[in-house]
Amino acid sequence: MSLDMNRIKQQITFIECLDQLKQVIRQNLVMDESRRENSAEHSWHIASMAMVLAEYAPQTLDQLRVLKMLLLHDVIEIEAGDTFCFDVEGNQDKEVREELAAEKLFGLLPADLGIEFRLLWDEFEAGGSPEARFANSLDRFQVLLQNFNTRGGTWRIHNIEKARVVERMLPIKEGIPALWPLVEDYLEEACVKGFLKE
Amino acid sequence: MSLDMNRIKQQITFIECLDQLKQVIRQNLVMDESRRENSAEHSWHIASMAMVLAEYAPQTLDQLRVLKMLLLHDVIEIEAGDTFCFDVEGNQDKEVREELAAEKLFGLLPADLGIEFRLLWDEFEAGGSPEARFANSLDRFQVLLQNFNTRGGTWRIHNIEKARVVERMLPIKEGIPALWPLVEDYLEEACVKGFLKE
Numbered sequence: 001m002s003l004d005m006n007r008i009k010q011q012i013t014f015i016e017c018l019d020q021l022k023q024v025i026r027q028n029l030v031m032d033e034s035r036r037e038n039s040a041e042h043s044w045h046i047a048s049m050a051m052v053l054a055e056y057a058p059q060t061l062d063q064l065r066v067l068k069m070l071l072l073h074d075v076i077e078i079e080a081g082d083t084f085c086f087d088v089e090g091n092q093d094k095e096v097r098e099e100l101a102a103e104k105l106f107g108l109l110p111a112d113l114g115i116e117f118r119l120l121w122d123e124f125e126a127g128g129s130p131e132a133r134f135a136n137s138l139d140r141f142q143v144l145l146q147n148f149n150t151r152g153g154t155w156r157i158h159n160i161e162k163a164r165v166v167e168r169m170l171p172i173k174e175g176i177p178a179l180w181p182l183v184e185d186y187l188e189e190a191c192v193k194g195f196l197k198e
Numbered sequence: 199m200s201l202d203m204n205r206i207k208q209q210i211t212f213i214e215c216l217d218q219l220k221q222v223i224r225q226n227l228v229m230d231e232s233r234r235e236n237s238a239e240h241s242w243h244i245a246s247m248a249m250v251l252a253e254y255a256p257q258t259l260d261q262l263r264v265l266k267m268l269l270l271h272d273v274i275e276i277e278a279g280d281t282f283c284f285d286v287e288g289n290q291d292k293e294v295r296e297e298l299a300a301e302k303l304f305g306l307l308p309a310d311l312g313i314e315f316r317l318l319w320d321e322f323e324a325g326g327s328p329e330a331r332f333a334n335s336l337d338r339f340q341v342l343l344q345n346f347n348t349r350g351g352t353w354r355i356h357n358i359e360k361a362r363v364v365e366r367m368l369p370i371k372e373g374i375p376a377l378w379p380l381v382e383d384y385l386e387e388a389c390v391k392g393f394l395k396e
Contacts, residue, residue, distance in 0.1 A: 003376060011250050016347060018246055019229040022239045031217040041220045044242035048216055048269050052209050052311065064262040071246050071265075113250065149214060178201060 007110050014108045024077045027084045028143055029150040039074040046070050046138045056178040057134050069124040069135045072117055076101040137175030148186055152195030161197045205308050212306045222275045225282045226341055227348040237272040244268050244336045254376040255332050267322040267333045270315055274299040284358055335373030346384055350393030359395045
């Protein structure tokens with residue numbers, strides 16, 4: 001096979017661009033509390049979680065699509081930045097910013113790949129498929145684990161109340177119902193330990 | 199489905215342990231040269247590369263297994279640390295250290311999952327399957343891109359000669375032969391630019 005140099009150059013440009021996700025800093029901390037987490041390592045963590053927790057999906061899933069969605073779900077932050085979930089103002093224009101970012105970033109790729117990745121990101125965002133609901137649930141559950149293991153993490157730092165966290169975790173109830181009782185236990189224990197306000 | 203609490207606790211312990219891969223620092227730099235890369239974000243980067251470059255595999259691959267291998271391939275570094283490829287001394291006991299690390303880390307999981315993950319890691323290490331050869335090739339190719347984009351990166355910092363880098367890149371010749379001419383072009387250009395010694 002001889003390389004289509006134009007095509008491979010577009011692919012390499014996208015791969016080089018991906019490197020910037022390592023510089024997008026999220027609100028939550030890594031578990032030893034030494035620093036905040038970046039979106040690249042977060043994406044690796046939840047993709048790995050999908051492998052560990054696959055059995056709790058409420059129905060048989062296309063695991064490959066789940067992993068692809070999780071690997072790609074935050075790529076748009078390279079352009080749009082990470083928006084903290086409890087930042088009311090930042091969330092007002094989040095959709096527009098991310099839409100533009102998706103067009104720009106996936107537009108770096110050859111059209112067929114750009115469309116494939118864009119559809120995966122759209123599917124994750126819409127949360128309409130069982131795969132997307134499972135992936136979204138892991139995105140929430142990872143933050144719960146990070147916060148629980150960092151004395152409340154962003155809940156404590158930003159003085160968040162339990163009711164708001166429950167609301168934020170609700171996608172898990174539908175996406176991975178088997179884990180919901182565990183989520184409730186975590187949040188209750190977080191309150192008892194003073195990690196989270198009642 | 200009611201949760202088997204013993205099982206889910208083992209799974210969560212493993213997921214919490216995974217967080218430590220974000221603290222394992224590799225030799226190579228991120229592309230803006232602001233710091234060295236960690237193994238968690240590196241793993242995300244090459245898993246994403248597998249999505250972008252899938253078409254260059256010399257035969258049809260089980261893509262899900264490729265992604266799983268790439269997500270897991272460095273997990274043993276949580277216990278064994280990252281061993282720099284050109285560190286002769288460190289590589290002498292690398293195999294023993296990593297073997298012990300694999301037993302310990304995958305041993306945190308319920309037996310069925312522990313065995314599944316261990317087999318994936320063994321497959322990656324052995325490089326016997328087309329999926330493992332493809333995954334290994336990406337592991338090498340990512341370092342090439344990181345180094346090329348950081349004025350030679352570890353090649354420059356550690357004064358490495360081209361012949362050693364070519365040897366290091368050889369798995370790509372078999373794992374993703376279509377990319378080999380590109381690898382040769384990169385290394386030649388790296389020499390011209392002074393990123394790499396002839």
